[in-house]
Amino acid sequence: MMKRTGLRLATLCLSVAIVGSASAASAAMSAQQPVSARSDVVQVAVQKTVKPEFKRRMVRFETNEAPGTIIVDTQNKFLYHVNGKNRAMRYGIGVGREGFGWSGTVKVSRKAEWPGWTPPPEMIARERRKGHILPAYMEGGEDNPLGARALYLYRSSGDSGYRIHGTNQPWSIGQNMSSGCIRMMNKDVEHLYERVPVGTKVIVIGPDGKSGKVRFNDKGIDLLGTLFGG
Numbered sequence: 001m002m003k004r005t006g007l008r009l010a011t012l013c014l015s016v017a018i019v020g021s022a023s024a025a026s027a028a029m030s031a032q033q034p035v036s037a038r039s040d041v042v043q044v045a046v047q048k049t050v051k052p053e054f055k056r057r058m059v060r061f062e063t064n065e066a067p068g069t070i071i072v073d074t075q076n077k078f079l080y081h082v083n084g085k086n087r088a089m090r091y092g093i094g095v096g097r098e099g100f101g102w103s104g105t106v107k108v109s110r111k112a113e114w115p116g117w118t119p120p121p122e123m124i125a126r127e128r129r130k131g132h133i134l135p136a137y138m139e140g141g142e143d144n145p146l147g148a149r150a151l152y153l154y155r156s157s158g159d160s161g162y163r164i165h166g167t168n169q170p171w172s173i174g175q176n177m178s179s180g181c182i183r184m185m186n187k188d189v190e191h192l193y194e195r196v197p198v199g200t201k202v203i204v205i206g207p208d209g210k211s212g213k214v215r216f217n218d219k220g221i222d223l224l225g226t227l228f229g230g
Helices: 004-013 037-045 121-129 186-193 223-228
Strands: 057-063 070-073 078-084 087-092 104-113 149-155 158-165 176-178 201-205 216-221
Touching (some): 057 223, 104 158, 158 186
Antiparallel strands (some): 057 087, 104 149
């Protein structure tokens, strides 16, 4: 089990968009009131929807990586889970905003269902200066910014501080909004979670296009695979 500090690191990647939405109702909230993720979702999510291209699809896929590998294309906002036989499951994702992009090879070292959220002190202080009051801790659940599932990503040197996780802001898929984590729709992260064991290799292609020696080619939707394989 990862120590509590590992969970705190996970929150470094969270977007604080839930408290900074353009909703007039959110703007009218008192700066001294605790953040309510549920109310922000109700106010914002009804105004935006996920674009069709970011829905889960089986695609024809060529790569030099072994089946089971996860490849994250942050430029195009797709996560691929290599299935073998020139196929991969493609998911739409939300990624780091400007200045928070990254690249590299990591692995899944821990998994959690409905993880809790403990904002680190620096995030709490930063948001307080903006007039946003973050909770000291938020139990896992529908309102939690980490969503339904979390995959904790580690480098050889230890916890990277980044996660693949769900979101209570499904409209953010396809956007650059987080502080570096990879966010997915809850139904998609649940789907991936069931298929990814601890130890899975994850290759993240950063905004500069750097990704090591990984080679891949998304050749488009595999219609039969999408209908019957996912």
